[in-house]
Amino acid sequence: MWWVNQVLSSFKRFLIGRPLKSAALGEQKLNILKALAILSSDALSSVAYGTEQILIVLATVSIIAYWYSIPIAVGVLFLLAALILSYRQIIYSYPHGGGAYIVSKENIGEKAGLIAGGSLLVDYILTVAVSVSAGTDAITSAFPTLHQHTVGIACVLVILITILNLRGLTESASILAYPVYLFVIALFVLIGVGLFKIMTGDVSATVQHAPIGAPVQGITLFLLLRAFASGCSALTGVEAISNAIPSFKDPAPRNAARTLILMGTLLALLFTGITFLAYYYGISPKHDETVVSQIAKETFGRNYLYFFVQGTTALILVLAANTGYSAFPLLAYALAKDKYMPRMFTIRGDRLGYSNGIVSLGVGSILLIIFSRGQTEHLIPLYAVGVFIPFTLSQTGMIIKWLREKPAGWVAKLSANLIGALITLAVLIIFFLTKFSQVWFVVIFLPIIVLAFKRINHHYEAVGEQLRIHPDQPALPIEGNVIIVPVAGITKVVENSINYAKSLTDQIFAVYVSFDREDEKRFEEKWQQWQPDVRLVTLQSHYRSVLIPLSKFIDTVEHKASENNYRVTVLIPQFITKKSWHNILHNQSSLLIRTYLIFKKKVIVSTLPFHFKK
């Protein structure tokens, strides 16, 4: 239905703007401040739940155990520093981006690359679903009457973000920059005021906390590791920048590295501040209030500053989803270019984004939200594991690279990546040991997606081989053409088809399918008068099917023709109606016949348009 396309096309223009020239690609690129806004919302938003995840585990022992959050946070910061340093090296070594997938593939091997790529792809879908759901929860907590519409609101948010991204990167960035910076400002104000109050002794008497080092009964290494693993969820999103280097303004690698350092510093400061305040205030995780909300209430009371912190937190959670939208299409493009994913992911859309990747991500995360009924919190561990697998693989890849290339200063570089690899591997092992019930799905899913990638690759390779021209095996020249014209009566459409066929060949069969003898005879006589020089073949159909006898006849002709290296072409008319609703009045059987012949027979199917004038 062409009119559907027309309507959709205008609507698309309205939603995503006029098409951009390919040469406009440069203008769409990101400076450091915009890149920070686009690529760090995922990482920075983790501050909103990272500390809480640690405290939830410690709360299973006792309130006294909360002081452990300080050393655990130090551990997480150490891990963050190692990751930032390692990714800085990756950025400079791989200025064209691709991140974990390319680093692992080039240095370790195809399979490692596919594992990294596959887990990242799924991870981006999880990022979108989890972040948008968390943001929706923040909204529905503020307006409880909306609670029953959680899934609907989350889906609408995903659709909005998808549309923003289809409009193109820079315009999205302009919109997305404010909430990220507002969130950073809000948390800095919160931490600053909190620290000032602590230093001036202006802290309410109810606040109590155990001193660091206080002995805790029942604490185990397993539990501490579990708390550490939970805290590591604050590090999701760190890899986003290294995947997106091609989106940066020149010099891309230097700008990307600076953005990375900036982001790491912000993340470290915010995470430290929030964790310290939570410890100092002696805050316990609550079912119905987040840790950040408790800290803000303790610091400001429930005034406008409190709502400012809560509002920007909700916003950044929703926008964290945008990181996925920057990274997923680029990764899908890299995989598709290497023939591991369908070719359509390599096509840039009207607004220069990889539209198919953007739309797939939107659809995937909407499905996740719907199937989990908006309760995606239990997907967080899965999503953290999905990040640490490519972390580990890319660090390992870098180690192999340094060992192989041994450039100037390789020992220092190797050490950085070695530390990174060991720590991320350790975290991964801790995840599998302490949270297996929540992450086992990865073990099943990753082999499946890697197999799918390989199957697709195998098919494209096989196709490439079949399409390749071997100059020593030239195709046999075609000796001639047979044209089959199915006719349903004596009309202008048939005249049209017969004339076209006559202009191409003199081997023409007009085929008429009749349902009874009388009709057959009558038609043969009429045809003889009208087109005496065109052979008419009449076929009897006992089952009122035109397709079956026609198909049999075509087989016979095709068999004979291919023996003599003739080609068989079937002409099918297509009515082009003036008004779109007229389509339901025509073409049903010609559409059916055309589809059948194209897929089932070795014949060329020619569609002759017949344009109605009214």
Place this chain on the structure above:
Amino acid sequence: MWWVNQVLSSFKRFLIGRPLKSAALGEQKLNILKALAILSSDALSSVAYGTEQILIVLATVSIIAYWYSIPIAVGVLFLLAALILSYRQIIYSYPHGGGAYIVSKENIGEKAGLIAGGSLLVDYILTVAVSVSAGTDAITSAFPTLHQHTVGIACVLVILITILNLRGLTESASILAYPVYLFVIALFVLIGVGLFKIMTGDVSATVQHAPIGAPVQGITLFLLLRAFASGCSALTGVEAISNAIPSFKDPAPRNAARTLILMGTLLALLFTGITFLAYYYGISPKHDETVVSQIAKETFGRNYLYFFVQGTTALILVLAANTGYSAFPLLAYALAKDKYMPRMFTIRGDRLGYSNGIVSLGVGSILLIIFSRGQTEHLIPLYAVGVFIPFTLSQTGMIIKWLREKPAGWVAKLSANLIGALITLAVLIIFFLTKFSQVWFVVIFLPIIVLAFKRINHHYEAVGEQLRIHPDQPALPIEGNVIIVPVAGITKVVENSINYAKSLTDQIFAVYVSFDREDEKRFEEKWQQWQPDVRLVTLQSHYRSVLIPLSKFIDTVEHKASENNYRVTVLIPQFITKKSWHNILHNQSSLLIRTYLIFKKKVIVSTLPFHFKK
């Protein structure tokens, strides 16, 4: 996706059976007993609610008013007799069926025919929805835990009936005959035992009823007319037989007339019996129990005979829907043959039923059930009006016919139809006067559907004119052919297309769309070496669209070609993959281009299959 069709095809075979030869049409025809079962379930099932509808209106005055149900029932019986007589005359005058639509169209005019046809079509959909919902209510009343699934159960029932009908008329009849006859037997036993008990004085003391003729305070003519109109809902379905004469065994008209008389007699006896018992037992309509159920409980107590009556009532209500399935496709066929409805309704399916009509009816009634959430009771008046409009029109048509033809004994015949017309018109007026709030929708809907019929007819007539061959205006002979081959690289597929083009003409344009100058130059050089004798046109695309520059080029060529009476053919390759999932890896852009060209350009589009071997 061809595999979808294959799966659907096997599944269809399983559900609706192997295809039947056209010659088998005779074997599928109905004898009187089967016809009674198929065509009378709608009319007979009305007994289950006809009496109740009268009592509901009378109950608004007082219990004493119930005796009026007896004279009202006599009025309904009189109307029934008039209808049966008039329809008997229609059957003999129109042995090829078509009923109200054909009778009104031939004698009154096109518009009257379309009004009759349109209201009947919608009515059949209402029949199915209302009957199935009522049957479902009976089931869920018996098993209250199922109540929350009312809509689901009703939809499954409609689907089952649709499948039965796609299997073909006779087989449906064999299945459907039992419940109808069981219902008739059940009600005769009920009435017989009830009358016997009354005659032997074996009636419980609680039963009381006012004597016929007792004065009632507050009774008005309006109320009595309203009660009468409600009672007329017992007559819906009477017309089914006259619409379905072609389905009868020969001699069709006589068999149909006999079936009609038989059905009328059964309906009269059952309706009289139930109404009398209800009056004599002094039964009041209750919200949670039907009148028939109360009578059966009073007569038998809650024993197996009671459940037999209730069970067969539920069954016949569901099966009443089947009347719609016999009549709707035949009426749609008649309308489509006269070019008032899309042509597809004239095609008999594999099992000789008009599949498109059957499926449309099923889909329409499922939509009605879903939109009314299974509560279709308030549609009953609408549905009764939808029956009385064609009743009135067909009687009027018959009057005009007798006046015009004046055959032997025309005065008697005229009188029968005149009485019929006057009574049905009166009922119609009573409906509009007493229940306007429930039937106003007809006034809006009928003009719309009549307009739609006329628009469709107008289009088909215009098309017919455009397709007609005028021997004095022969088409200009085609002078030659230009073939455009869009190429994306140098592959076997392109070789294939070029060879095919060469075998047809020497006017070939290979068209390459490039996104940058370098690529363009490189390709031109390679082409020059490979196919020096085929003209290559390279087009620059700034917006990464292949379609826009290609489309412009085609326009230019087509403009030039049509001046010289040349035809332009565009060759589009189609990969035929070995495995169906491979389809998602190919053909997206060729499908897009093909669809665009077919609908938007005056060029012939040839699809060249390229069969992958693996």
